[in-house]
Amino acid sequence: MLGPDTDTELRAEIAVDRWFFRIEHHEEAEKAVAALDPASPTAHILTGRLAYSRLLFKHEPRPDDRAVAEAAYHAAVASGDEKQRGWAEYHWAVLLDNIDQDAAGALPRYETALEIATKTGDAYFESYIIRHLAPHREPAERLAMLRRSLHLRAALGARPQTIAAQAFLAANLPEDDPERAELQQISRSGAEELRIGWLLSEV
Structure with missing residues (x-):
């Protein structure tokens, strides 16, 4: 159980991960992400992940989920620090790879993310x-x-x-x-x- 003093970003990350792995408590994950500063890189990445997951798992996908996910990752790439940029590039690649079947578009983003992961250990x-x-x-x-x-x-x-x-x-x-x-x-x-x-x- 998370205590009331748990950092809001950590709470949101855990909620999204729990939804992603268990495919349950989607509403709770959305509420946790909504509590973040909407301009923060973490909010962008988690918003993108939620939209992507609805498409991937065919869980009540919304008409704009594809556009929302890509816009969120684009914003995170532009606003985050190096590690956040790396995660945003990775998630963007997964969106292109798994939803669009666009390997040509995904591979350069995977490579950029891998370069950052290797550089930062x-x-x-x-x-x-x-x-x-x-x-x-x-x-x-x-x-x-x-x-x-x-x-x-x-x-x-x-x-x-x-x-x-x-x-x-x-x-x-x-x-x-x-x-x-x-x-x-x-x-x-x-x-x-x-x-x-x-x-x-x-x-």
Whole structure:
């Protein structure tokens, strides 16, 4: 439980992450984001993520969600510090990649985000970027990137993200690979325990 003195930006980030992983409490996440300074980079990024998530999960998407997400990421790129700019570039790339199927538009933004993550030594951020870059690489490099993403998350103790990385790595292994079955079993068990809604619909 978050106390009444919890920082409003942290409260909003946690609310959006909870919605994103569990696919529940969307209204609570919206209220938390609405409490932020609307001109702040954090508000821009979280507004974009909420709009993107409604499109991705087909959860009551709004007619302007696509435009809202891109405008929010554009604003965050222009107003944030280097790390915030990196996250905004990453989320913008994911929007282009997953919603528009525009790999050509997404890849330069992924690369910009990866450059910032590497420069700042942010392993957590790197794990996100390379997980999304991996599908655009040849099979051997793809698996190496997915394994690195998994190892980075595990080393940081980021359990929900580690479970997601296990599931995605499994999906990219041959069907007769014993590691695939083991990863599927482990990730499903973890997803059930943590109630990771979007993952339970896939694994």
